[in-house]
Structures are given as C-alpha cells and as structure tokens.
Amino acid sequence: MFGHLNPDTDAIASALVYAHLLSRQGIDAQAYRLGDLNFETPFVLQKAGVEAPPPLPVLEAGTAVALVDHNERAQSAPNLTDLQVTRVVDHHKLGDLTTMQPAFLRFEPVGCTATLLLKLHREARLKVEQADAWLLLSAILSDTLHFRSPTTTPDDREAVAFLAPIAGLRDVTAYALEMFAAKSDLGDTPAAELLKMDYKVFPFGDPARPQSWGLGVIETTNPGYVFGRQAELLDAMRAAKAADGLDGVLLGVVDILNETNRMLVAGEAEAAVVQQVFGAPTLDGVADLGGRISRKKQIVPALEKHFETHS
Amino acid sequence: MFGHLNPDTDAIASALVYAHLLSRQGIDAQAYRLGDLNFETPFVLQKAGVEAPPPLPVLEAGTAVALVDHNERAQSAPNLTDLQVTRVVDHHKLGDLTTMQPAFLRFEPVGCTATLLLKLHREARLKVEQADAWLLLSAILSDTLHFRSPTTTPDDREAVAFLAPIAGLRDVTAYALEMFAAKSDLGDTPAAELLKMDYKVFPFGDPARPQSWGLGVIETTNPGYVFGRQAELLDAMRAAKAADGLDGVLLGVVDILNETNRMLVAGEAEAAVVQQVFGAPTLDGVADLGGRISRKKQIVPALEKHFETHS
Numbered sequence: 001m002f003g004h005l006n007p008d009t010d011a012i013a014s015a016l017v018y019a020h021l022l023s024r025q026g027i028d029a030q031a032y033r034l035g036d037l038n039f040e041t042p043f044v045l046q047k048a049g050v051e052a053p054p055p056l057p058v059l060e061a062g063t064a065v066a067l068v069d070h071n072e073r074a075q076s077a078p079n080l081t082d083l084q085v086t087r088v089v090d091h092h093k094l095g096d097l098t099t100m101q102p103a104f105l106r107f108e109p110v111g112c113t114a115t116l117l118l119k120l121h122r123e124a125r126l127k128v129e130q131a132d133a134w135l136l137l138s139a140i141l142s143d144t145l146h147f148r149s150p151t152t153t154p155d156d157r158e159a160v161a162f163l164a165p166i167a168g169l170r171d172v173t174a175y176a177l178e179m180f181a182a183k184s185d186l187g188d189t190p191a192a193e194l195l196k197m198d199y200k201v202f203p204f205g206d207p208a209r210p211q212s213w214g215l216g217v218i219e220t221t222n223p224g225y226v227f228g229r230q231a232e233l234l235d236a237m238r239a240a241k242a243a244d245g246l247d248g249v250l251l252g253v254v255d256i257l258n259e260t261n262r263m264l265v266a267g268e269a270e271a272a273v274v275q276q277v278f279g280a281p282t283l284d285g286v287a288d289l290g291g292r293i294s295r296k297k298q299i300v301p302a303l304e305k306h307f308e309t310h311s
Numbered sequence: 312m313f314g315h316l317n318p319d320t321d322a323i324a325s326a327l328v329y330a331h332l333l334s335r336q337g338i339d340a341q342a343y344r345l346g347d348l349n350f351e352t353p354f355v356l357q358k359a360g361v362e363a364p365p366p367l368p369v370l371e372a373g374t375a376v377a378l379v380d381h382n383e384r385a386q387s388a389p390n391l392t393d394l395q396v397t398r399v400v401d402h403h404k405l406g407d408l409t410t411m412q413p414a415f416l417r418f419e420p421v422g423c424t425a426t427l428l429l430k431l432h433r434e435a436r437l438k439v440e441q442a443d444a445w446l447l448l449s450a451i452l453s454d455t456l457h458f459r460s461p462t463t464t465p466d467d468r469e470a471v472a473f474l475a476p477i478a479g480l481r482d483v484t485a486y487a488l489e490m491f492a493a494k495s496d497l498g499d500t501p502a503a504e505l506l507k508m509d510y511k512v513f514p515f516g517d518p519a520r521p522q523s524w525g526l527g528v529i530e531t532t533n534p535g536y537v538f539g540r541q542a543e544l545l546d547a548m549r550a551a552k553a554a555d556g557l558d559g560v561l562l563g564v565v566d567i568l569n570e571t572n573r574m575l576v577a578g579e580a581e582a583a584v585v586q587q588v589f590g591a592p593t594l595d596g597v598a599d600l601g602g603r604i605s606r607k608k609q610i611v612p613a614l615e616k617h618f619e620t621h622s
C-alpha cells in the first residue's frame with residue numbers, strides 16, 4: 001500500500017488510513033512511502049500521533065500491492081508492471097495502469113483521495129477512528145488548499161465537516177493556516193530538493209514517443225522566500241532536465257492565501273510552450289499564470305491538449 | 312452508456328439500469344448496445360417488461376460516455392480514444408483504458424457488473440425498482456451460470472437474494488433454468504453468428520506486438536446441438552481467423568448444467584497452445600477442458616501467462 005513518488009500529505013495519509021481500514025476488515029495490509037516526506041506531512045503526523053510509514057522496500061515480482069493517490073507508472077514503484085495491483089483508490093485521471101486480474105478500483109473526480117477513503121469507511125459501516133480522522137481531514141485541506149483549489153467538490157467540504165468533530169478539531173481555518181505555515185517553512189533545504197518535493201514527470205503527446213515534462217509545485221504562504229532563491233531553483237531545474245533527459249521542466253509557485261501561481265520556467269523551449277498554452281510571457285525566468293493554481297486540473301490538461309497536436 | 316461488443320445479458324442489463332440510476336440522480340444518460348442481442352437477453356427483457364436499448368450511433372469526438380461491463384478498447388466503441396470516458400463500472404481486469412480527465416471508476420472482482428450496480432443504488436440510498444431488479448438478477452444469474460462459475464462471489468449470491476423479492480421472483484432456480492433454455496435455443500442461427508455471439512478478441516504477449524486471439528463461448532444446456540454443428544463451426548472459426556487477421560481462434564462450449572467445457576479448436580497452432588497451456592489434447596477439433604468454464608478466470612489468464620513468456 002503506497003502513494004506516489006515524492007509523497008504529499010494525501011499520499012501518506014491515504015496509505016496509512018487505507019491500510020488501517022483493510023486491516024480492520026481482516027485484510028493484511030501495510031503502508032509504505034515512495035520517497036521523503038515534505039515539510040507539511042510531519043506536522044500532520046505529529047498532530048495525529050501517528051508514525052510515518054517506512055520506505056517501500058524492493059518488492060518481488062508478483063507481490064500484491066495497493067496504490068493510493070496515483071496510478072501512472074512513472075509516479076509509482078519502479079517495477080510496477082511486475083507487481084500484482086489488487087486495489088487502487090485515486091482521484092486522478094486514469095493513465096497507463098493495467099491489472100493482471102480483476103481488481104478493486106475506486107476513482108472519483110473529487111479533490112482528494114482521502115475523501116474517497118471516508119466513503120469506503122461509510123460503505124463498510126466502520127467508524128473513522130480519531131487519528132484517521134486527523135489524517136484524512138489534513139489531506140483534504142492540503143490537497144484542496146482549504147477548498148481554494150478548483151479541484152474542490154462538495155464531497156470534500158462535507159468530508160471535512162464530518163471528520164473535524166471526530167478528530168476533536170474546532171477551528172478548521174486556524175489549523176489549515178498552521179499546516180500551510182509548516183509547509184512553507186522550507187529552511188535551508190537545497191534547491192534540488194525543493195524542486196522535487198511535489199514533483200511529477202508526465203508523458204505528453206504521442207504515447208509511442210512521448211515528450212517528458214517534469215512539473216513541480218511549491219504551495220506556500222510565503223512566496224517571497226521562494227523567489228529569494230529563484231536563481232538557485234532555476235539552476236536546479238536545468239540540472240534536473242539534463243540529468244533526467246526531460247523535454248521541459250516547470251515549477252509552479254502557488255501563493256496559497258492569494259490563490260495565484262507564478263511559475264518558474266527552466267528555459268526558452270519551456271517559455272515558448274507556456275506562452276502558447278497559457279498566453280503568459282516569461283520574464284526573468286518567471287511566468288505569471290494568474291489563478292491557475294491546480295496542476296491536475298489547470299496545468300496538465302492544457303499541456304496535454306497542446307502536445308496532442310504539437311508532438 | 313454502453314456495454315461491450317457482442318453484448319450479453321450483463322452488458323445490456325447494466326447499461327439500462329445504470330442509465331436509469333444516473334437519470335434518477337439528475338444526470339442525463341441513455342443506454343445503447345454495441346451489436347445484436349444474444350438469445351437469452353430478449354427473454355430477460357420481456358420478463359422485465361423493458362425495451363432493448365438502441366444500437367450506439369457514431370459519436371462525435373469528445374462525447375462523454377460511460378462504459379459498463381468492459382474497459383478494453385477492442386471490445387468498445389470503435390473511436391473510444393476520441394471519446395471522453397466519464398464513468399466505468401466493470402468487473403474485468405483493467406486493460407488499455409485511459410481517461411482524459413479524472414473520472415468515476417468502479418471496478419470490483421465480483422461475478423457480474425450488475426452486482427456493482429446494486430451497490431451503487433445502496434450507496435446512493437435509492438431503492439431498486441422492480442424492472443431494474445429483474446434485469447440485475449438476470450444478469451447475475453447469467454454471468455455466474457447461477458453461481459456455478461468460479462467467478463461467483465458472496466456479493467453476487469447476496470445480491471440475487473436481495474433482488475428476487477423486489478422483482479417478485481419466488482423460484483430463482485426455475486427462472487435460471489428457463490433463462491438458460493432460452494439461451495440454448497439456437498435454432499438455425501448461422502455458424503458464423505453462433506461463434507460471435509459471446510466472443511472477444513484479446514491481445515496477448517508483448518503489448519508492442521501482441522498476438523490477437525478470438526475467444527468465443529457458447530454456454531448451453533444442450534451441448535449436443537452445438538456438437539451436431541461442429542464441422543460448420545470449425546469452418547466459421549477458420550474463416551474468422553483469416554478475415555480478422557488473428558493468431559488463434561477458440562470456441563468454448565460450456566455445458567451449464569454439468570459445469571464442463573469442451574472447446575472447439577480452429578487449427579494445429581491453437582491445438583499446440585491448448586495442449587501446452589491446459590494439458591488437453593485436441594481430438595477431431597475438440598479439446599476437453601474439464602471444469603474450466605470461466606473464460607475470464609480460467610482461460611484468459613492462463614493464455615496470458617503463456618504468451619508473456621512465449622511471444
């Protein structure tokens with residue numbers, strides 16, 4: 001049971017809670033993580049009083065696995081095609097996943113995988129325990145930026161309203177701000193790590209010969225800090241592009257409180273695409289994407305559409 | 312909203328019931344079929360007092376569609392990759408489906424898609440109406456061969472037990488026999504049609520250069536009738552192989568009541584594979600597969616495994 005590479009709070013929380021839910025249903029399940037925690041998740045785990053899951057070990061071919069919060073191979077265990085995927089709970093579009101046998105798949109276009117995990121508890125007529133309630137509501141607040149993201153659905157809002165009393169949380173707004181502040185306290189993290197903290201590689205265009213783009217996001221209440229390290233970050237983006245053989249690298253810097261996205265653009269090739277797709281010029285390595293704060297709903301689909309006709 | 316090519320009772324019933332369920336939830340949905348009805352489905356529709364869905368028209372690129380009881384492109388609308396798949400309810404393994412946007416996907420390893428549709432009613436807190444109960448329970452009895460198939464799960468049995476009183480059905484066993492008799496009354500249907508009645512093309516082996524095998528099934532309470540037309544059927548299988556550029560064609564003849572499968576084998580290449588995979592020699596075009604009556608659970612996975620290492 002694991003979430004995507006470069007795990008965010010949803011990837012960790014959903015893995016922990018789903019493993020616990022299955023265990024309560026008599027199915028042996030253990031949560032793992034694919035990569036290091038970001039700065040937000042330890043804060044959430046501490047509030048919930050839960051340990052971080054261990055890193056995923058190398059799995060033998062044929063091992064039964066469950067995926068949460070992702071389904072694309074590039075975001076998953078390196079040998080995913082050799083593993084037996086038995087369960088997936090996710091809120092992303094369906095990519096290149098296949099299964100060897102009929103499996104449990106639960107995908108809905110909601111703001112957060114954790115919202116689906118609440119539904120699974122209800123359908124199984126199991127009460128959500130307090131620590132799990134903390135994890136789930138934190139993941140929903142994190143993924144939806146406290147309902148600011150356009151990915152937010154009524155199900156996500158209803159889930160938080162339902163979970164907060166179980167968690168014993170009275171002031172959701174204050175907690176969300178505290179969580180976002182923890183996430184924004186980036187300290188002296190090397191630029192290469194900041195880039196990869198919430199970072200996914202997407203294939204665009206012709207599936208036989210896709211373009212590969214690395215798309216990072218830094219969601220922060222303190223964008224001034226990030227732009228203070230702009231030169232370093234642009235260097236790290238160019239280095240990642242060369243090292244990973246990518247066709248483009250972009251890093252969205254999302255101002256959570258003002259709901260804006262100013263994007264760092266690695267080079268001229270990327271700047272041309274950003275101009276064409278979003279109508280946004282790149283000045284000194286930065287393109288102002290306005291209110292396009294959702295990678296999943298606003299950035300990726302637009303790039304996908306572009307490369308369908310330009311690859 | 313539509314089920315797979317060469318629709319069986321589940322493909323038709325699930326499309327009708329899911330379209331009705333979504334309509335009751337305020338979502339505009341219309342059921343269609345991909346191909347002609349088999350001999351069982353008209354009997355079921357008449358019992359339920361429901362009209363058959365119309366054939367699927369050619370859909371414009373970008374049209375929103377929902378799939379039931381299938382997910383592989385080869386079993387779906389011809390231009391599926393241009394359509395916007397918004398919902399899938401299925402109990403097969405996940406194949407080459409992708410979605411352009413996050414979608415509703417509900418897959419579970421149960422015996423019948425109709426079993427999942429009952430769950431969707433319950434989760435939406437909607438009562439199943441009488442005609443829908445007929446359709447769903449008929450689909451479950453059909454797909455599981457009245458619980459004889461190894462694909463049967465406790466959920467399928469429980470669903471029929473729950474639905475029968477709503478449908479007003481007292482003797483499930485008698486109804487199942489009547490339904491299977493209708494299915495077995497094949498009359499003077501041309502052999503080419505008998506072959507394609509419950510027939511799917513599967514890609515096996517290397518996804519870049521897959522082998523294509525056509526796998527038909529005739530489930531019948533009267534296998535004597537089928538074997539009386541053995542020569543004709545073998546000719547039709549060889550013709551389909553040549554016309555569709557296939558690497559192999561097999562036609563399982565499942566004796567529903569005795570739970571056995573005697574398979575018609577199109578040629579020597581197929582016979583060699585059937586011998587290797589199932590240890591069953593082919594004599595006069597027929598291989599005795601014993602109790603392997605489920606294409607989904609017993610035939611396809613074994614062939615898949617074989618071609619993974621032999622293609």
